[in-house]
Each structure stands twice: as C-alpha cells, then as structure tokens.
Amino acid sequence: MRFALNLLLLACLFAAGPICVMADEAPPVMLANVYQPDVDLADYWVSEKYDGVRAYWDGAALLTRGGNTIHPPDWFTAGWPQTPLDGELWVGRGQFEEASATVRDAEPDDAAWRKVHFMVFDLPASPGVFDARLAALQGVVGRLSLPWVVPVAQFKVADQAALNRKLQKVVAAGGEGLMLHRGGSLYRAERTDDLLKLKPYLDAEARVIGYLPGKGKYRGMMGALQVERPDGLRFRLGTGFTDEQRRHPPAIGSCVTYGYRSLTGKGVPRFARFIRVRESDEATR
Numbered sequence: 001m002r003f004a005l006n007l008l009l010l011a012c013l014f015a016a017g018p019i020c021v022m023a024d025e026a027p028p029v030m031l032a033n034v035y036q037p038d039v040d041l042a043d044y045w046v047s048e049k050y051d052g053v054r055a056y057w058d059g060a061a062l063l064t065r066g067g068n069t070i071h072p073p074d075w076f077t078a079g080w081p082q083t084p085l086d087g088e089l090w091v092g093r094g095q096f097e098e099a100s101a102t103v104r105d106a107e108p109d110d111a112a113w114r115k116v117h118f119m120v121f122d123l124p125a126s127p128g129v130f131d132a133r134l135a136a137l138q139g140v141v142g143r144l145s146l147p148w149v150v151p152v153a154q155f156k157v158a159d160q161a162a163l164n165r166k167l168q169k170v171v172a173a174g175g176e177g178l179m180l181h182r183g184g185s186l187y188r189a190e191r192t193d194d195l196l197k198l199k200p201y202l203d204a205e206a207r208v209i210g211y212l213p214g215k216g217k218y219r220g221m222m223g224a225l226q227v228e229r230p231d232g233l234r235f236r237l238g239t240g241f242t243d244e245q246r247r248h249p250p251a252i253g254s255c256v257t258y259g260y261r262s263l264t265g266k267g268v269p270r271f272a273r274f275i276r277v278r279e280s281d282e283a284t285r
Contacts, residue, residue, distance in 0.1 A: 026067040027056040028189030029086060030122065035180060035198035037160055044180040045130065045154040046166065049197055050119050051176040052090030053103045057118075059084055064103075073108045076116070076148065081140055087120040087152070093174035096276060121152040121179070124187045130194075131183040154181070163198070171200050201259040204229070204269070205278055208250050212236065221246040225274065227256060233267060240274035250277045 054065040059082040062070040070089070091099040092115075102112040120141055126133045134154060141151045157163045167178050177199035185194035206227035214223030223246075224238035237258055241249075250256055255278040260269035 026065065027058060027063050027084075028124065029054070029056055029065055030124070030187055030189060030195050031191035032179065032195040032197040033191055033193050034202070035178075035196040039180070039193065039196065041157055041159065041163060041180075043182050043184065044156075044196070045134070045183055046157055046163065047121065047152045047154050047179050047181070048170050048175055049177040049179045049199070050088040050090045050152070051093065051096045052088040052099045052119065053096075055087055055089045055103075055118065056124075057085040057087075070103055071106055071108050072116075073110050073113050076108075076113055076118075079144060079146070080149075081144070083126075083140065084124045085118070085120050085140070086122040086124050087118050090117050090119050091115050093176075116148065118149045119152050120149060121181075122187060124189075126187065129184050129186055130181050133187070167198060167200065199259075201261060202269075203257055203259045203275060205255050205257055206230075206235075206237075208252055208254050208256060209234065210252070211249055212238075214246060218246055222249040225249065225256065227258070231267075235268055235272060237272055237274045239272075245274075254278075 055070060056063045056065065057077070057080060062072060062077060064070060089099055089103050091102070098112075099116065102109060102116060105112070120137060122130070123133045123137050123140065126136050128136070137151055141149055157166060163178070170176075170178060177197060180196040180198065182194040185192075188194065206229050208225050209228045210226035211222050212224040212226060213219075214221040221243070222241070224236040226234060227237055228234045237256070240258075257275040257278045258269065258272050259275050260272045262270045264270060
C-alpha cells in the first residue's frame with residue numbers, strides 16, 4: 001500500500017492540466033460571489049442554499065452547469081415548459097452524495113429519482129428583474145403541479161442579526177448555508193454581487209496531486225491528500241474523510257472542495273477540511 005501511494009505521489013508531481021475542466025457547451029448560468037456584510041440587505045431576497053447538483057433546464061433537456069446532459073426518467077421532465085429553468089437537483093440536507101450519484105448515472109434509477117426534487121430558483125430567459133421573475137416563477141412551477149418541482153422559498157430579513165439567526169437555524173438543521181439574490185437584478189450569466197452565498201465557513205477548490213500514507217488507526221489507508229490550488233500553492237488535507245474515503249481516496253487529478261476558516265499570512269488555508277469530490281459537471285452556485 002505504501003509503495004503504491006509513493007508511486008502515485010511521484011507520478012502526480014508531474015501532473016498538469018486545468019482545475020475542474022468544464023464541457024464546451026456550458027449553459028449560461030448566473031454565478032455567486034461570497035457574501036460580505038457591507039451589502040444593503042434591503043436589496044436582497046434570501047433563501048436556503050441547497051446542497052445538491054446545479055441543473056439547468058434549457059426547454060428541452062436537463063443539463064449540468066458544465067453542459068453535460070442529465071438523464072432522468074422520462075416522467076421526471078414530462079410536461080416541463082419550453083422556457084429555461086435554473087435550479088438544484090436535491091435529495092435532502094446532508095444528502096449530496098446520493099444526489100450526485102443519482103444524477104451522474106447514465107441509466108436512470110427510477111427509485112433513486114423518486115427521491116429527487118428540482119428546487120427552482122430562477123427563470124433565466126425572463127426579461128424582468130428578479131423581483132418580477134419570482135412572481136413569474138411561481139406561476140410556471142404552479143402550472144406544472146408536480147410535487148418534485150419546487151419553487152425555492154425566498155424571504156426578506158431586517159438586518160444582519162436576523163440574517164445570522166436564519167443562517168444558524170439552517171445550519172443547525174443540517175443545511176449548507178444561505179443565498180442572497182438582488183431583487184433589482186437581471187439574469188446575467190456571470191459571477192457578480194447580484195447573487196451571493198453565505199456559509200458558516202469559507203470554501204474553495206483544489207486539484208489532488210498526491211497521497212500521504214496514514215498512521216496509527218489509518219495505517220494502510222490514505223492519511224492526507226496533497227492538493228494544489230489554481231495559483232499553484234500546495235498544502236495537505238488530512239481531515240473530513242470517512243474511513244471508506246481513506247480506503248478509496250479521490251483520484252489523482254480530480255477536484256475537491258475544502259472548507260477553511262481563514263488564510264495565513266502566506267495564503268495557506270487555516271484548518272482546511274475535505275468536504276467532497278467536486279466533479280466537473282457538479283458545480284453548484
């Protein structure tokens with residue numbers, strides 16, 4: 001095991017290539033910046049950030065953010081409108097792995113898809129601002145009358161304290177965080193402050209470039225991942241893994257999402273912790 005790990009470590013030191021390569025025909029989706037407390041909360045709608053797989057209905061097919069076709073059972077999208085829908089394929093709080101496995105399967109598992117909800121949060125082709133798109137979205141989803149197609153609940157908060165209380169409540173219940181959407185914004189396929197994400201931790205992505213062997217109770221398994229950020233900085237991820245993930249660690253060259261509290265003076269993430277493998281076609285907001 002150690003010999004294999006060392007071989008992989010040596011091989012990956014020469015690995016090259018971009019982080020999280022997306023497909024060529026990616027749909028034009030709106031992307032979120034990280035929330036900063038200096039924004040005017042009166043301008044924003046707030047919703048839960050669903051821990052699922054970002055999906056875009058283009059009027060004929062369901063696509064990942066990377067542009068790959070999703071293959072749900074025929075009944076799942078039967079009767080859906082020709083207008084685009086932007087949302088999240090979600091199984092439940094803390095169930096990202098199940099949602100991801102279901103969505104990635106080229107041969108749809110009917111029983112697994114019965115657990116999936118399409119949480120719709122926007123109408124990309126609607127010409128109005130988000131305030132107006134919300135009303136239109138309710139109408140579109142309401143006319144579908146399908147229990148697995150759900151409009152994401154949007155609400156207002158009075159101040160930062162109320163926002164913090166809502167974040168704590170969602171996280172305590174197993175949720176990932178909150179999204180903030182500027183009511184006066186048009187749908188733009190770029191990353192702007194019109195859409196913000198708020199989590200109890202910072203997160204980022206890095207590419208797996210090697211393994212470090214485990215010690216003690218992890219002897220014979222992966223002890224830590226050696227990863228590289230897009231800017232070339234390398235560091236280790238040694239916590240956040242299940243025993244199964246240590247026995248079968250993420251592949252060399254794959255992207256992983258990690259959480260951290262802050263950065264050191266040299267830019268190294270503090271208390272970095274593995275969250276999940278980040279497949280190229282599973283990027284969320």
